[in-house]
Amino acid sequence: MPASRWLVVALFVVSVSVRAQSPPPVAPVETPPPFDEWLTAVRAEAIDRGISAQLVDRALGDIQPLEQILDRDRTQAEFTLELDKYLERRLTAPTVRLARQMHAKHRSLLQRIEKQYGVSSSVLVAVWGLESNFGRFSGVRPTIPALVTLAYDPRRGAMFRDELFSALRIVDRGDIELERLKGSWAGALGQPQFMPSSYLEYAQDFDNDGRKDIWHSQADVFASIAFFLKEHGWAPGQPWGREVRVTPIIQKAILAIPRRNTGCRARRLMTDPRPVNEWRKLGLLTRSGTPLARSGKPASLVEAGQRTFLLYDNYEALLGYNCAHSYALSVGLLADRLR
Numbered sequence: 001m002p003a004s005r006w007l008v009v010a011l012f013v014v015s016v017s018v019r020a021q022s023p024p025p026v027a028p029v030e031t032p033p034p035f036d037e038w039l040t041a042v043r044a045e046a047i048d049r050g051i052s053a054q055l056v057d058r059a060l061g062d063i064q065p066l067e068q069i070l071d072r073d074r075t076q077a078e079f080t081l082e083l084d085k086y087l088e089r090r091l092t093a094p095t096v097r098l099a100r101q102m103h104a105k106h107r108s109l110l111q112r113i114e115k116q117y118g119v120s121s122s123v124l125v126a127v128w129g130l131e132s133n134f135g136r137f138s139g140v141r142p143t144i145p146a147l148v149t150l151a152y153d154p155r156r157g158a159m160f161r162d163e164l165f166s167a168l169r170i171v172d173r174g175d176i177e178l179e180r181l182k183g184s185w186a187g188a189l190g191q192p193q194f195m196p197s198s199y200l201e202y203a204q205d206f207d208n209d210g211r212k213d214i215w216h217s218q219a220d221v222f223a224s225i226a227f228f229l230k231e232h233g234w235a236p237g238q239p240w241g242r243e244v245r246v247t248p249i250i251q252k253a254i255l256a257i258p259r260r261n262t263g264c265r266a267r268r269l270m271t272d273p274r275p276v277n278e279w280r281k282l283g284l285l286t287r288s289g290t291p292l293a294r295s296g297k298p299a300s301l302v303e304a305g306q307r308t309f310l311l312y313d314n315y316e317a318l319l320g321y322n323c324a325h326s327y328a329l330s331v332g333l334l335a336d337r338l339r
Helices: 003-010 035-048 053-060 067-073 083-090 093-105 107-117 121-132 143-152 157-172 196-202 218-231 248-255 276-282 313-321 325-338
Strands: 241-245 298-304 307-311
Touching: 035 053, 035 143, 035 157, 053 143, 053 157, 067 143, 083 325, 093 107, 093 121, 093 325, 107 121, 107 218, 121 218, 121 325, 143 157, 157 196, 196 218, 218 313, 248 276, 276 298, 298 325, 313 325
Parallel strands: none
Antiparallel strands: 241 307, 298 307
8 A cells, every 4th residue: 555545544633522522633544654564673573572583474475454343443442432332332221131141150169260350240241242252352463464454553653563563472371373363353362352451461371281371261351351450450349330310510620620631532531530529529529419428539420422430440441442432331320220
């Protein structure tokens, strides 16, 4: 593909509602070098990082970027749908029923994992269900070509270049064969849909068979999700958040509260945290219209579509998994239906 075509694609921005998850302005990008020249440098860097030359030749010897991968990257549902539409698509009645069945089916295993890692079993099933349809679909695209495509694209090239090297390392150390390394269009792997770097850092061998098998071992899948959330700050026994009601009287006051100026795009849509007691004094109500319970616990507010949510520290762990309010709220709301 000509470099000029890649530049045009990289500058394309999907228009979304400001009240949904509108991404920040895209910074200007540089025109990438010719693909063959770029790939030669990637091959050399992979070998310098300790990946075997034989694997580099097999994985990168006859490869070209795939335009359909870029099309998927520009039209992610988490950033193109209003929250209500997203929830309508993801939290269907069959999905909730299946989540309840899976929660009951794996109850014993989930209880052991919850005891060890401190993450609610309902949250584990919700993440698992939304990521891979309860293990039934974890992606069929060969991972290396997908990551090569996204690494060559200048929009987020540096991040995906590192993910490419992580994926090669997974194969090189024998965790999975190159031909079986398949996943999502973005390179996410297994039932938890871990990016390769997350697999290397968070995947668990809970069944003690010597392999961190997030593709087939249910024990490893749940434990890996739990360890990821624990390491991102999940606190045992604490809620993720709740839907609240904002009256017209306090709407202006809420709009005046500063939003965060650091973190991922979803975090920048949240207010600075303040104690729940302050939100109560402001007049914030529960969804049913009653005053909030008194609490000194810090919480942030976010408006998503036509709904408003008060979010606690555990919600930050869900954003660590996927920095999109539509996704994190879907996990929380589905988990609530399992309790």
